[in-house]
Amino acid sequence: MRHRRFGKTNLNLSVFSLGTMRCLDSPQTTQNTIAKAISLGINHLETARGYGQSESYLGQALQDLAIPRQEIYITTKLSPSLNPLEMSQRIDQSLARLQVNYIDCLAIHGINTWKHLEAIANPNGCLASIQTAINQGKIRHLGFSTHGSLDLITAAIETDLFEFINLHYYYFFQRNQKAIALAAEKDMGIFIISPADKGGKLYSPPKKLQELCSPFTPLELNYRFLLSDSRITTLSVGAAIPEELIAPLKISNADRPLTEQETTIFNKLEQQLETTLSTDLCRQCHQCLPCPETINIPEILRLRNLAIAYEMEDYGQYRYRMLENAGHWFPGKKGDKCTDCGDCLPRCPENLPIPALLRDTHQRLKGKQRRRLWE
Incomplete structure (x- = not known):
């Protein structure tokens, strides 16, 4: 050790x-x-x-x-x-x-x-x-x-x-x-x-x-x-x-x-993200915040990135469930609370259709509520 x-x-x-x-x-x-x-x-x-x-x-x-x-x-x-x-x-x-x-x-x-x-x-x-x-x-x-x-x-x-x-x-x-x-x-x-x-x-x-x-x-x-x-x-x-x-x-x-082989794999993971998400890739700049509905836009879209690029739906559902259920430990509302106000759209440098992506993520990752481990 x-x-x-x-x-x-x-x-x-x-x-x-x-x-x-x-x-x-x-x-x-x-x-x-x-x-x-x-x-x-x-x-x-x-x-x-x-x-x-x-x-x-x-x-x-x-x-x-x-x-x-x-x-x-x-x-x-x-x-x-x-x-x-x-x-x-x-x-x-x-x-x-x-x-x-x-x-x-x-x-x-x-x-x-x-x-x-x-x-x-x-x-x-x-x-x-x-x-x-x-x-x-x-x-x-x-x-x-x-x-x-x-x-x-x-x-x-x-x-x-x-x-x-x-x-x-x-x-x-x-x-x-x-x-x-x-x-x-x-x-x-x-x-x-x-x-x-x-x-x-x-x-x-x-x-x-x-x-x-x-x-x-x-x-x-x-x-x-x-x-x-x-x-x-x-x-x-x-x-x-x-x-x-x-x-x-x-x-x-x-x-x-990191070895050359490890670096090559990390590069492959990045390429998978770029290729799979294409024009829907959220690059986590956080310029979409603050959201008038206090939706945790960057985190929701990060989970969407992982679910689509690497099939990490189970992880995405696990984290998405915590929104609205974990207070300040994991703040923000879920994607279905989007009102299409459009406040985030002009601030996104990638010109992402954020409301549509939030609704898509909600459908992909919504699940039953679960209690946190120490409760």
Whole structure:
């Protein structure tokens, strides 16, 4: 397992981290998964108060496995909307659940809106309690996770309040490239959220995508896309059982630059996108926003791109279902809410028939509502 410096925290993290959001089956399954992860070289475990019993299960597993505290780095996450007293109480509760004296990294969980950022930047807000906890040795490093817009993410980075960032960035979603560059410029640790699942459900890829990526798997190529970027410190692996760690960690030493063969395949994927979508290709410039109906136009058309070019309908349906159901974690309305107002049309440099494409995507990807995992 390779290790990389986690930016200005100077922590030396394994290039894969165990995210424990899915470790909710039982304390024993969690313990088995953590034990396997550590045996394979993972030294960074990530959880959150909002992940059900995850903190408690993780804390008990570390006690039962008798893992020396100095050999493991722990990140947990707390809401940005807490007041100072609540933040102080939640920090102590997390310490108790994790059964540790300090938390290596505390991430503000989901700076997803401008109000979240304003709350954090307020000197009389929860940041004061966090700073007190840092002074007391309860917290060692502060960062944030985000599902927000690129403008919001870069604004949060520019505050210089944080030492690391957890964000979405994958081969099939490169919108946050500028945030990656800015975070690296600020010497922040960079943690990539859910590259297998949110990155395209690449653990169960469609046949078309498998053929285009051969002789590699789509999951392997996505990991290589990220590992070849030296600015990125670590990638989350959200294993629910020990067996789910095997495939990802087979390439845990493959942090070299992309090979000629890999680059050729990425070029082939780009060509497939261009050829298949032709004049309907959305290039993700985001100039169509804001939408008067708050429709998440770029994301909907990104999912359409993937469904048509690579037959990633299952992934598209999975993400599309979340619109109107996940609040600020995945904002915006679905394509069927388009009123044909035409506000977006003159702003699209590709002259796309956006209302028609939104309706087409809705028909392709609409599905039954499902509850989010941790609910």
